[in-house]
Amino acid sequence: MNKNASRQFGDRTAALLDREAIAAWIFLAPALVLLGVFVFWPIAYLGALGFTSGSFTVEGARWVGLRNYARLILDPDFWQVLGNTAYFTIATLVPSLVVPLMLAVLLDRAIALRDWLRTAYFLPSIASLVAVGLGWRWLFQNRGPVNEVLLAMDIEPIPWLNSTAWAMPVLILLAIWKQLGFNLVVFLAGLQSIPQSRYEAATLDGAGEVGRFWHVTLPGLRPTLVFATITTAIFTLRNFEPVYIMTGGGPLNSTNILVYFVYEEAFARFDFGYAAAAATVLLAIAFVLVYWQLRAWGEE
Structure with a gap:
């Protein structure tokens, strides 16, 4: 039974x-x-x-195998673009995490001003990239406000967007400014989820400000750091509008990153197969970055 x-x-x-x-x-x-x-x-x-050549339509495309990828390997412009992309991504990613994390730690204590400052910092994140790009192009043009300030300080004006040395740093600064508010709000939310009892226990154990940050704040923010790192890396890799509006990949290809290279090959030269191969490489890079970040920061 x-x-x-x-x-x-x-x-x-x-x-x-x-x-x-x-x-x-x-x-x-x-x-x-x-x-x-x-x-x-x-x-x-x-x-x-990526394995075809010809038009976008099925009828106009013809199979070429790995020829597009062989062209990428042999194309010096593509390797320069990859180097530009690596430089742009790393130089944007690190400050876009460190600066908002430090600001979030400070704002977490400023209870009276927290909401107002959080809103003020977040506003750039919701602004149109096209409008922001036009504004920054005006700021950094040869006779723009930034150079006017330099002249007022008896400093020689800098051709920001026409210089191979300065054009990329301007784009990086714009990308950091655009991402800072979003990451700040994410980190603030993560900080408020850490139990206060952990800080009290660390204080009783004799930990100072630095010790509480390294042994309580950072471990408590681990999932938040994973999320912020992945979203910032993806945002950086697809950062197309400022390059298109401010520099057009120049001067001398110095600001041409992979997403803009794909656009040029597809819609300026109409080489869709070659552009698709480059876009596949971009997608693979994004997957590798996300996988590496999950392995390095994520929990098992």
């Missing part, structure tokens, strides 16, 4: 789990369809397009 009851209970449980699984798949189906249509299918089509 007990065996029969156990068997019946197991059958009912399995049936219930089956019904729950079916219900879960039903609720997930719309999202999976949207992901398939707007994410997985375009990625698959991009990968296939």
Whole structure:
């Protein structure tokens, strides 16, 4: 009797789990369809397009195998673009994490001004990149306000956007300024989720400000740091509008990053297969960065 009851209970449980699984798949189906249509299918089509040459249409494309990737390997401009992309990404990523983290730690104590300052810092994150790019182009033009300030200080004006040495730092500064507010809000939310008892325990153990930051704040912000690092890296890799508006990849290809290189090959030279191969490399770089960050920062 007990065996029969156990068997019946197991059958009912399995049936219930089956019904729950079916219900879960039903609720997930719309999202999976949207992901398939707007994410997985375009990625698959991009990968296939990288092995072709010709027009965007299926009828106009012809199979060329790995020829586009061989062109990338032999193209010195592509390697310069990869170097520019690495420089731009690293120089943007590190300050975009360190500066807002320090500001968040300070603002977490300024209870009276926290909400106002958080809003003020976040405003650049919701501003249009096109409008921001035009504004920064005006600021850093040869006779712009920045050079006027330098002249007032008896400093020789700098051709910011026409200099191979200064054009990229201006773009990096813009990218940091644009991302700072978003990361600041993320870090503030992460700080408020750390239990105050941990800080009290660390203080009782004799830890100072630096000790509490290294042994309480940073470990408590680990998931937040993972999220902020991944989102900042992705934002940096797809940072197209400022390059298009402010420098056009110049001067002398010094600010041409991979996403702008893909645009030029596809819509200026209409070499869609070659552009798709470069875009596939960009996608692979993004996947590798995300995987590495999850392995380095994420929990097991």
